[in-house]
Every structure is written in C-alpha cells, then in structure tokens.
Amino acid sequence: MLITLCIVLFLDGLDVSMIGVALPSIGTELHIQTSTLQWLVSGYVLGYGGLLLLGGRTADLLGRRKVFLIALAVFAIASLAGALVSSPALLILTRFVKGLAAAFTAPTGLSIITTNFAEGPARNKALSIYTVFGAGGYSMGLLFGGLMTGLGWRWTFLLPVPVALAALVSAYFLVPKDKPAEEGGHDLIGALLSTATMLLLVYTVVSAPQAGWGSARTIGSFVAVAVLGAAFVYAESQVKYPLVRLGILRKPTLVRASLAIIAVAGSYFSWQFITTLYLQDTLGWSPLKLSMALLPVGLLVVASAFVSDKLVDRFGTGPIIAITMVVMAVGYLLYLRIDTAPGYLTVLLPAVLLVGIGWVGFPAINIQATSGIEDDEQGLAAGVLQTAMQVGAAIVLAVTTAIVTSAAPSETTPQAMLDTYRPGLEFAAGVSIVGALVALTVFLPRLRARRQAAREVEVELVG
Secondary structure, eight states: OHHHHHHHHHHHHHHHHHHHHHHHHHHHHHTOOHHHHTHHHHHHHHHHHHHHHHHHHHHHHHOHHHHHHHHHHHHHHHHHHHHHOOOHHHHHHHHHHHHHHHHHHHHHHHHHHHHHSOTTHHHHHHHHHHHHHHHHHHHHHHHHHHHHHHHOTHHHHHTHHHHHHHHHHHHHHHSOOOOOOSSOOOOHHHHHHHHHHHHHHHHHHHHHHHHOTTSHHHHHHHHHHHHHHHHHHHHHHHSSSOSSOGGGGGOHHHHHHHHHHHHHHHHHHHHHHHHHIIIIIISOOOHHHHHHHHHHHHHHHHHGGGTHHHHHHHHOHHHHHHHHHHHHHHHHHHHTTOOSSOOIIIIIHHHHHHHHHHGGGHHHHHHHHHTTOOGGGHHHHHHHHHHHHHHHHHHHHHHHHHHHHTSOOSSOOHHHHHHHHHHHHHHHHHHHHHHHHHHHGGGHHHHHHHHHHHHHHHHHHHO
16 A cells, blocks of 8 residues: 555656656647746646645545545546647646646545554654655656656656556555545535635746736735635634634644745755756756756655654654755755856765755654644645645745846856856755754754753752
C-alpha cells in the first residue's frame, strides 16, 4: 500500500517539473506565445492549489479509498489526453484537470498513511518515505524531462499514463476500504466558498506578473478574495458540521509546519526557475545538462528516506526542520557567487548539495503537521499543509517573477541577464533565511529553561 501511494505522489512531483523542461519545445511546435505558455504550469497550479482543502476534506467525508481511486483515474485520463491534443486551449485544460486530480490524490494519500500507521516510529518511517518520493519526483522530473523532451514533448505527457494505470490497479487491491464519516459533509456553502476563494487567489497570484501587481484587475481580484474568504470563515462558524473546522488552524504544529513548507518550497521553486532560465536560455545549457547539474538535489532527497525518520525519532521534528532550513539558506547564499562562467565544482555543486540537504527536513514538516490530529481530520490537516505549500510557493514565485521582469535588460549579454536575475535570487535567499529564523524559534523554550535553571543554581549558591 505504501509503495503504491508513494508512486502516485512521485508522479505528481514528476509531472510538475517535467513540463517545465518541455515548455520551449511545446511553444515552438504549437506556436504558443510565452504569455500563454506559462499557463501550462499555472493551469496545473490553479487546479492543484485551488481545490486542495476541498480534496482533503472530501476524502474524510466520502471515504479515502473511493476518492483516491477516482482521482487517480482522472489523472491518468487527463495525461493521455494531453499527449494527443494539439490545441493550446485543450492542452491547458488537461493540465488544469491533472492539477485538480492531484488536489485529491495528494492529501488523500497522506491521510491514508496517517490513519493506517500508528503515531510514532511506524508513522514517522512511512511519512518519511512518502514525502521523500514527492520531493524526489519533482527533482527527478528534471532528468526525465530532459530525456523525454529529446524524444518529443508529448512523451512527457505519455510517461505518467502506464505508471498511473498500474498504480490504480494496485491501489484497488491494496488500499483498505474505509467508511465515510458518520456525520457532516452537508456544508455545501462552505465547499463552494472555499473552492471559489482558493481558485481566485491562485489565479490572481499567477496572473499578477503579467497583468501588473498594481493594476485594477489584480487589486480588484485580491479584494474579491478577501470578501470570499471572510464569507467562508463566517459560514464555517455558523454550520453544525463545517467543511473546515476553524479550530484546526490554531494547532501550533500545523501552523509551524505550514510556514516552514512555504519557505522551503517557495524559495526552491524560485531558485530553480531562475537557474533554469539563466543556465539554459542565457548560457546555452541543454535540458539534459541542466538536469544532470541539479540531479544531486534529487539524489539527496532519495537518500534522506533512510535517515529522516531516525533523526525525527531521536531529535524531534522542530530541531530537524530548523537545522535543515538553515543549511538550505546557506546554500542559496553560496549560489549568489554565480557569474557568467560558473565553475560546477567550485560554485554550483556546493550550493546544490546544501540545498539538497535542506530537503532532508521535508518529511519532518509533514510529520509535524499531522501529529496530534484526530483520524477524522487527517485529510483536512494534509489539505491545509499542501495548500500552504502550493499557494505559498505560487505567491513567492510570482513575486520573484515580478522582481525579475521589472528590470528588463537593455541587452541580452550574459552579464546583463545575470544582473537582471540576481535580485530574484536574493529574494529567494531572503525567503529561505526568514523561514529558517522562524524555525529556529523552536529552540527558544530550551534556552529559557536553561537560563531559568542557571538562575536557580545561582540563587542556591548565593544562599
């Protein structure tokens, strides 16, 4: 069962990064403008980030196995459709549908694990393996994207199809049946408001760099998001069985995990986005060369599956998250040394290795988010965490894009392009540093306790 769930999450991550490598080829063959091409990525994020809360709670209410199987089947069908169509609009639609399906499979898979493995070492091990597959899928997608694009961009859509179908058959037999919640599930207004709020928020964020952050459309959209969000909070406080119990958002562990995952994912996606543009488009690196250069990140993520649960069992989630985020921030700072002829062993590899080590804390974030949560809300907690990751990362990436595009260079020399990209790299590093500082607050209670103990000893000695 665990292997099956891991494969599906691996596909989710793989799909996101593979399409990024294939974008130039798709745009050339289908004659898609850059402004439209970015919606092949944004369309997926829109469906994924917009429906994660609904997806996680739906699994709790209707049955996790049922929701997982249906969503996985939709994912496979949409993948096949994407490989066959040639219309840009239809291609974007398939990406939205795949994101929608992933919005149900990701939190549902996580809640299946947390409800079938007892809290403690067994669950920590299972979650470590599961989350490593998700992060590893994103990292390895760069390599597979380079290989598949060499055969033709449609292979990036076809590759997930047989794997998803095999996982569907496996899940049918291996994922245990569960009963829907005995009560609740009638909050139709909450479902509509939450979906509308998240869809509009993600759409506003991903379209803001093109429309302009200060444009009337963007400002009006954010106002509408605020109104819909307020209406959702009010509706949830009035119904007997809310779609989202607002009290869960006061869970300190879930809040800290959500802030950490925003910093980790947001900084990494922004860093990788700029790195891909600079090395591939400006310096002329091939997709395969770029994939191989960033491969150590994926390898370290996979290797962390063997140690992350043991580290959590010994030191707890807080210290592991804090230390790995500090290491990741140092990696981004080292990367700022990049120039127009970067040496791989002296400049790129040290930064890539430290960023990869930073992802070792990713399983601990998932463990922290779901610890102490009742079984009937595991899907909701997973949905909140995944929403924070997708929406938070989308916001950070959108701001990074706006910073980069606001200073268009007068020439396209490597130095001019690097000067354009550097503020974006500095912003990504700043996000990582802020996240690390927040994570380090986990040590404050220990420092206070040691100071108090020292004062007590001092008083005793004086006395």
